[in-house]
Amino acid sequence: MPLLAPAEPSGRVVTAAGADVIRTLTQFTATTGVTLTASATPHALPASPTEIISAANNTVEAEWIRIIIQATGTSATLTDALLNIYIGGAGAETLLIDSLSAGWAATTADTSLPNVYWFPIRIPRGTRISASLRALIASDTAEVIIELGVSNGTHWVGSGVETLGEDTANSRGTSVTSATSAPGWTTMGTTGRRYRYITVAAQGNNDVSILDGWVTWGIGTSSAVIQNLRHIHTRTDNLEAHEYNNPGLWCDIPSGTSLQVQAWVTQAPSGVIYATLHGVY
Numbered sequence: 001m002p003l004l005a006p007a008e009p010s011g012r013v014v015t016a017a018g019a020d021v022i023r024t025l026t027q028f029t030a031t032t033g034v035t036l037t038a039s040a041t042p043h044a045l046p047a048s049p050t051e052i053i054s055a056a057n058n059t060v061e062a063e064w065i066r067i068i069i070q071a072t073g074t075s076a077t078l079t080d081a082l083l084n085i086y087i088g089g090a091g092a093e094t095l096l097i098d099s100l101s102a103g104w105a106a107t108t109a110d111t112s113l114p115n116v117y118w119f120p121i122r123i124p125r126g127t128r129i130s131a132s133l134r135a136l137i138a139s140d141t142a143e144v145i146i147e148l149g150v151s152n153g154t155h156w157v158g159s160g161v162e163t164l165g166e167d168t169a170n171s172r173g174t175s176v177t178s179a180t181s182a183p184g185w186t187t188m189g190t191t192g193r194r195y196r197y198i199t200v201a202a203q204g205n206n207d208v209s210i211l212d213g214w215v216t217w218g219i220g221t222s223s224a225v226i227q228n229l230r231h232i233h234t235r236t237d238n239l240e241a242h243e244y245n246n247p248g249l250w251c252d253i254p255s256g257t258s259l260q261v262q263a264w265v266t267q268a269p270s271g272v273i274y275a276t277l278h279g280v281y
Contacts, residue, residue: 033070033143038081038135043171049086049093049130052146062123062148063157067097070114071143072105072135073241079103080172080204080274081135081142087127096121099166101173101201101276102133102142106241113235116245119280120197121158123148136171156196156250158280164189164259165276172203173276178215178263185223185260186275193281194255199248201278202234202263205271212237213266215273219249220260226253236265242273253279 039046065085072079081103086093097119106112123129133142165174165188176186200217213236219229229251234244253259261275 033068033145034131036083036131036133036142036144038133038137038140040138042136042138043134043169045084045132045134048091049084049132051090051128051130052144053129053148055089055126055128058123058125058127058129058148060148060150061125062121063151063153063155064118064120064149065123066147066149067100067117068114068145068147069100069102069105069116069142071107072103072140073107073237078136078204079140080170081133081137081140082166082168082171082276083142083144084132084134085146086130086132087123089128090130093130096123097161097163097278099163099168099173099276100278101203101274103135103172104204104242105142106237106243112237112241113243113245115201115243117199117201117278118247119158119161119199119278120151120155121160121280134168134171158196160193160281162191162193162195162279162281163276164191164279167274172274173201174274175272176202176261176263176275177272178265180265180268183262183264185220185262188259188261188275188277191253191255191257191259191279193279195251195253195279195281197248197280198229198251198253199278200232200234200261200275201244202273202275203242205273215266216264217275218262218264219277220262221257223260226251248278251279
């Protein structure tokens with residue numbers, strides 16, 4: 001059966017903070033979303049996750065989740081951060097998605113775009129959704145919106161997301177050296193599941209002189225691009241932001257595959273990029 005592009009959802013749930021913005025196209029502001037606060041200890045998770053969608057407000061049998069992150073990036077500042085998504089009641093949360101790249105996200109009030117993830121995974125009606133932020137900066141904050149939606153069975157739906165390349169001790173991903181031509185390959189890790197959908201995310205660099213430009217990513221193995229897993233685009237902004245709004249790519253990657261990435265840039269990089277891979281199984 002062919003894998004199909006997601007249809008327009010026939011129903012969805014959003015956070016209360018984001019409902020008017022998403023449903024009426026009202027302008028985003030710097031505080032659109034639910035505010036997550038990182039631990040006062042750098043790189044540690046807070047004592048408990050913050051609720052994003054309550055069980056009562058989750059009224060669909062979701063076939064996908066969209067996660068929107070903004071307002072972690074700050075000019076002339078390293079803002080590395082990772083985001084975890086949980087399901088389950090307060091005090092009994094279970095990790096659903098770990099270590100999404102969340103730092104260096106623009107504030108939409110700066111006319112920039114938020115960072116967006118979309119994953120085709122099944123989440124039952126009545127499931128409570130929460131999230132936690134870990135960050136380089138003590139008590140750093142992020143604004144987060146989560147949508148759950150249905151696609152009427154028009155595409156494959158998985159049960160979870162595996163992350164490769166995360167560095168939780170430093171709240172970032174794996175260091176990738178980009179180039180304007182012939183970039184090398186960087187190993188991200190080995191798949192523990194069979195992936196049917198995959199996306200790449202990125203944040204920052206190792207200095208505070210990030211340049212305006214585009215990054216084109218390829219995902220491969222054995223220093224060769226996997227068929228169709230190329231031309232994933234992210235954008236760097238000299239306000240110390242790394243923007244992406246990636247739908248991801250359908251794939252069929254066996255468990256036990258060593259995955260790599262390469263990064264082509266439109267101008268000579270000022271430093272390395274930190275990347276994570278996220279595969280749906």
